[in-house]
Amino acid sequence: MKETRLGEFEEVLLLLVGILGEEAYAFKIAEEFEGQTKRAVSIGAVHSTLNRLLEKGFLTSEMGSSSPERGGRRKRIYTITAHGSRILSDSRDFKVSLWNQYPGFANG
Amino acid sequence: MSKRKPTPPWYAEHLLLWFLKEELVEEVLGDLDEKFYHTLDKSSRLKAKLNYWYQVVHYIRPFAMKKYRSNSTSFIMFQNYFKIGYRNLFKNKFTSFINVGGLAIGMSVAMLVSLWVKDELSYNKTHKNYDRLAQVMFHSNWGGTKVSTTGIVTTGLGTLLKNSYASYFEKVALVRARLEERIFTYKDDHFIENGYYMQPDGPEMFSLKMVSGSANGLKEMRSVLLSQSLAKKIFGDTDPVNQVVKFNEQTDVQVTGVYEDLPGNSKFHDAAYFAPIDLFIHGWSHLNVWDNYNMFVFVQLRDGVDFNQASTLIKDIMKPYIQEVRQHDLFLHPMSKWHLFSEFKDGKQVTSDRITFVWFYGAVGIFVLLLACVNFMNLSTARSENRAKEIGVRKSMGSARIQLFNQFLSESILVAVLAFTLSLLFVSLILSWFNSLAGKNMIMPWSEPFFWLGGLGFTLMTGLLAGSYPAIYLSSFNPVKSLKGTFRSGKNASLPRKVLVVFQFTVSIALIIGTLIVYQQIQHVKDRPVGYLRDGLLMLPKRSSELWGKHDLIRNELVKTGAVEEIGVANYPLTNTLGNNDGFSWEGNNPSEYHSFNTVLVNHDYGKTIGWELLQGRDFSRDNKSDLAGVVITESARQIMEIDNPIGISLHYEYGMNGIHDFTILGVVNDLIKGDPFKSSVPAIMFLSERDLLWMFIRIKEGYPQNEALAKIDNVFKTLTPSAYVDFKVLDEEYSAKFSSEERIGKLATFFAVLAVIISCLGLFGLALFLTEKRSKEIGIRKVLGASIIGIWRLLTQDFVGLVMISSVIAIPVAYFFLDRWISNYDYQMDISWWVFGVTCMGALLIAILTVSYQAIKSAMANPVNSLRSE
Numbered sequence: 001m002k003e004t005r006l007g008e009f010e011e012v013l014l015l016l017v018g019i020l021g022e023e024a025y026a027f028k029i030a031e032e033f034e035g036q037t038k039r040a041v042s043i044g045a046v047h048s049t050l051n052r053l054l055e056k057g058f059l060t061s062e063m064g065s066s067s068p069e070r071g072g073r074r075k076r077i078y079t080i081t082a083h084g085s086r087i088l089s090d091s092r093d094f095k096v097s098l099w100n101q102y103p104g105f106a107n108g
Numbered sequence: 109m110s111k112r113k114p115t116p117p118w119y120a121e122h123l124l125l126w127f128l129k130e131e132l133v134e135e136v137l138g139d140l141d142e143k144f145y146h147t148l149d150k151s152s153r154l155k156a157k158l159n160y161w162y163q164v165v166h167y168i169r170p171f172a173m174k175k176y177r178s179n180s181t182s183f184i185m186f187q188n189y190f191k192i193g194y195r196n197l198f199k200n201k202f203t204s205f206i207n208v209g210g211l212a213i214g215m216s217v218a219m220l221v222s223l224w225v226k227d228e229l230s231y232n233k234t235h236k237n238y239d240r241l242a243q244v245m246f247h248s249n250w251g252g253t254k255v256s257t258t259g260i261v262t263t264g265l266g267t268l269l270k271n272s273y274a275s276y277f278e279k280v281a282l283v284r285a286r287l288e289e290r291i292f293t294y295k296d297d298h299f300i301e302n303g304y305y306m307q308p309d310g311p312e313m314f315s316l317k318m319v320s321g322s323a324n325g326l327k328e329m330r331s332v333l334l335s336q337s338l339a340k341k342i343f344g345d346t347d348p349v350n351q352v353v354k355f356n357e358q359t360d361v362q363v364t365g366v367y368e369d370l371p372g373n374s375k376f377h378d379a380a381y382f383a384p385i386d387l388f389i390h391g392w393s394h395l396n397v398w399d400n401y402n403m404f405v406f407v408q409l410r411d412g413v414d415f416n417q418a419s420t421l422i423k424d425i426m427k428p429y430i431q432e433v434r435q436h437d438l439f440l441h442p443m444s445k446w447h448l449f450s451e452f453k454d455g456k457q458v459t460s461d462r463i464t465f466v467w468f469y470g471a472v473g474i475f476v477l478l479l480a481c482v483n484f485m486n487l488s489t490a491r492s493e494n495r496a497k498e499i500g501v502r503k504s505m506g507s508a509r510i511q512l513f514n515q516f517l518s519e520s521i522l523v524a525v526l527a528f529t530l531s532l533l534f535v536s537l538i539l540s541w542f543n544s545l546a547g548k549n550m551i552m553p554w555s556e557p558f559f560w561l562g563g564l565g566f567t568l569m570t571g572l573l574a575g576s577y578p579a580i581y582l583s584s585f586n587p588v589k590s591l592k593g594t595f596r597s598g599k600n601a602s603l604p605r606k607v608l609v610v611f612q613f614t615v616s617i618a619l620i621i622g623t624l625i626v627y628q629q630i631q632h633v634k635d636r637p638v639g640y641l642r643d644g645l646l647m648l649p650k651r652s653s654e655l656w657g658k659h660d661l662i663r664n665e666l667v668k669t670g671a672v673e674e675i676g677v678a679n680y681p682l683t684n685t686l687g688n689n690d691g692f693s694w695e696g697n698n699p700s701e702y703h704s705f706n707t708v709l710v711n712h713d714y715g716k717t718i719g720w721e722l723l724q725g726r727d728f729s730r731d732n733k734s735d736l737a738g739v740v741i742t743e744s745a746r747q748i749m750e751i752d753n754p755i756g757i758s759l760h761y762e763y764g765m766n767g768i769h770d771f772t773i774l775g776v777v778n779d780l781i782k783g784d785p786f787k788s789s790v791p792a793i794m795f796l797s798e799r800d801l802l803w804m805f806i807r808i809k810e811g812y813p814q815n816e817a818l819a820k821i822d823n824v825f826k827t828l829t830p831s832a833y834v835d836f837k838v839l840d841e842e843y844s845a846k847f848s849s850e851e852r853i854g855k856l857a858t859f860f861a862v863l864a865v866i867i868s869c870l871g872l873f874g875l876a877l878f879l880t881e882k883r884s885k886e887i888g889i890r891k892v893l894g895a896s897i898i899g900i901w902r903l904l905t906q907d908f909v910g911l912v913m914i915s916s917v918i919a920i921p922v923a924y925f926f927l928d929r930w931i932s933n934y935d936y937q938m939d940i941s942w943w944v945f946g947v948t949c950m951g952a953l954l955i956a957i958l959t960v961s962y963q964a965i966k967s968a969m970a971n972p973v974n975s976l977r978s979e
Binding site: 025026027030031042043044045047048051052063066067069070071073074075076 | 134135136137138139140141142143145146162163166167168169171172
């Protein structure tokens with residue numbers, strides 16, 4: 001059986017893929033990650049994780065359009081699968097339920 | 109026009125393309141290009157390029173990398189060999205463990221030994237002028253055949269060489285011929301340290317690395333150079349240069365420099381300070397003395413002058429300055445020979461103990477490594493029968509013999525590399541322990557390419573050596589026979605295996621015998637009567653001026669405490685044989701024979717204090733004023749004089765003592781062992797002195813607890829001489845220290861012997877394991893037919909017992925030969941007792957039986973159904 005739990009990095013990347021939509025390819029995701037988290041990351045690391053998420057079935061991918069600054073090379077666009085969005089919302093629900101049980105913060 | 113548009117670094121792109129999977133190239137290159145131009149927009153071109161490299165390096169991840177496949181058949185074959193080898197290793201975990209572990213231990217020993225040998229060979233090499241430095245030594249001929257060689261010369265010789273031979277010697281330095289112990293006092297703190305007195309050129313000749321101050325700092329008489337560690341000890345964080353310390357509680361000297369501590373393999377490594385020679389001779393001697401031999405002379409040759417040439421030149425230069433009959437032949441002893449080639453006999457250089465040990469340990473290292481290789485060969489050949497089918501299949505598939513040969517070699521190299529890695533780990537773990545054992549300060553030469561080259565070359569060699577026998581032997585199997593299962597290694601096949609086991613046990617037994625004999629010899633010497641009572645005897649050098657001239661007062665107070673029996677004084681300690689003089693004659697002596705005696709000044713109470721044993725005559729007595737012209741001699745001195753009853757015989761002393769030249773022998777005492785307890789005792793003559801002398805001896809009352817006594821004695825000194833530094837030496841401890849180098853040999857021998865035994869046992873165990881497995885069906889059938897466990901055990905062990913017995917027979921004469929030679933190095937030696945050989949062989953036999961029995965009993969107890977069921 002494939003590992004179905006989400007790591008923190010994986011979860012963030014999955015969310016970023018959802019946010020970026022049509023523009024979700026490795027370079028953009030890495031840029032967005034650095035922009036949002038202020039943490040440095042290499043494209044290789046992002047690519048490797050995206051690859052893992054593909055293998056787990058949370059993402060699909062296809063080759064997209066090219067642009068001149070890429071030397072005319074196409075990019076690989078990632079999209080979240082139904083399974084992926086379910087895992088994401090499960091993860092959110094679980095955390096919300098934990099937060100609700102947390103005494104100091106429950107319901108504000 | 110704008111500048112040419114920058115592009116991503118070409119090398120990085122190539123690197124990426126080299127390892128990146130084909131299908132990822134387009135997207136990754138695109139992403140990285142985008143990243144590159146993005147960075148270029150925001151910052152410099154350099155940053156963009158560096159970032160590109162960074163991104164490329166971070167693509168080195170398993171998911172992105174090509175699966176490397178080669179189409180070359182030999183590559184695929186090698187891959188297959190390693191795979192099969194690896195699987196074989198894990199299939200037989202236990203035998204593999206023995207194989208790899210044994211080889212790793214063997215390699216570790218070889219590594220430790222080579223580190224040790226390298227250290228021995230690298231003595232003094234840190235000195236920059238290593239190739240140009242020499243010590244001036246001389247052979248002196250006493251007329252007749254006796255020639256002695258020494259490097260202890262007179263100050264006059266040093267001055268002569270310096271003034272008249274400057275065209276040969278760039279620098280000449282006189283150095284006091286032994287370490288001098290001095291008290292350093294700084295702000296009420298005392299430090300007792302050893303160091304050398306030398307002339308100002310010394311520090312530069314020996315290229316001391318100055319941490320602060322100047323290497324030229326010995327020009328002034330009241331100056332001193334300190335080692336970094338001593339400076340730290342005395343001054344802590346204060347800058348030591350130009351500070352003033354009190355030397356021996358008398359003289360103020362100024363610290364003119366601090367040098368980096370000399371490494372343990374330098375001749376001067378045990379010196380914590382260097383002081384000017386002028387300070388040493390100040391007030392009692394000068395630099396042009398020709399009759400007092402108390403200095404070393406070191407010279408640095410000029411370029412273009414070689415040692416032999418200079419040696420010939422200076423050979424006879426002492427002649428005009430000395431009146432003695434003996435002839436001095438001077439020569440230069442180059443620095444490269446100091447450590448290992450400094451033993452002389454009859455005017456010729458002889459094999460030194462040190463070089464013998466270099467050879468000995470080198471041989472042991474090679475032997476232990478050989479043992480480990482032998483194990484590997486043994487087990488591989490033994491296991492080969494299990495792999496006969498594999499070889500049959502390979503051969504019928506068309507393997508050439510050379511390919512099988514390669515296969516087994518690559519397998520053994522695999523194991524050797526594994527063992528090498530393990531041994532690196534092992535050695536780095538135990539190195540500090542081994543250092544304390546060997547009294548060295550060796551480090552792992554991780555960063556030395558030579559070490560890696562040597563280590564890997566050596567691993568490859570070991571792999572080849574260990575694998576060659578199985579490679580040749582296994583590849584010769586006949587495929588048809590081995591596939592049909594009729595392959596039987598005949599009697600011939602087990603013969604080499606047996607030879608190997610015999611070889612291992614021979615070495616182990618010899619090493620065990622050696623270890624036992626070394627310890628016996630040490631014990632024998634420890635039990636040697638020393639001629640005085642060591643227990644409860646203290647020794648105290650009166651270094652502080654405050655301690656002088658108060659003998660009677662101190663004596664009275666000490667005796668009053670009730671802890672002290674008696675105190676005596678002498679001008680030399682009981683722990684060395686300094687102070688040797690010739691010039692004695694007696695009735696009937698042969699003037700052509702040269703005799704030198706250890707001459708010691710003592711007071712009336714000395715004999716009683718140290719507890720010497722009178723054999724004839726009497727001790728010095730206060731009642732007899734004429735005893736000042738009397739002497740007490742030791743037994744060996746009496747033997748030299750060849751007088752049976754020497755009491756009352758008169759002895760003439762050419763140089764005189766206290767102005768008296770004719771003495772009467774009052775008594776004979778047992779030999780006092782003051783120097784090397786392994787050497788024959790030095791004949792001694794004791795003179796009476798009424799003056800206060802340097803060394804004080806204190807006899808604690810018998811049965812009085814030493815600690816309490818020490819506290820009381822210390823108290824007396826604190827009251828009588830409050831500011832003096834009092835440094836007791838407990839005789840018993842000082843004496844034990846004389847055994848350190850022999851005990852070191854013993855410990856090292858034990859270490860090697862234990863490892864050799866472990867390796868042999870591992871080998872034997874593995875072999876037994878294999879052979880019993882081989883015979884499991886036979887054992888099953890025997891059991892079904894009613895064989896007893898004892899019977900089967902006997903069947904399985906008797907082979908090995910025979911082998912070990914053969915080993916014993918070989919090992920005994922070999923060990924005897926070497927040990928007899930070793931022991932004859934010592935003047936005071938024991939007789940080698942035969943029971944050691946017997947006990948060792950019995951022990952080896954027992955160990956072998958135990959090792960084999962575990963396996964034998966296990967298979968004898970096994971249920972025969974299990975072994976017979978499967979077919």
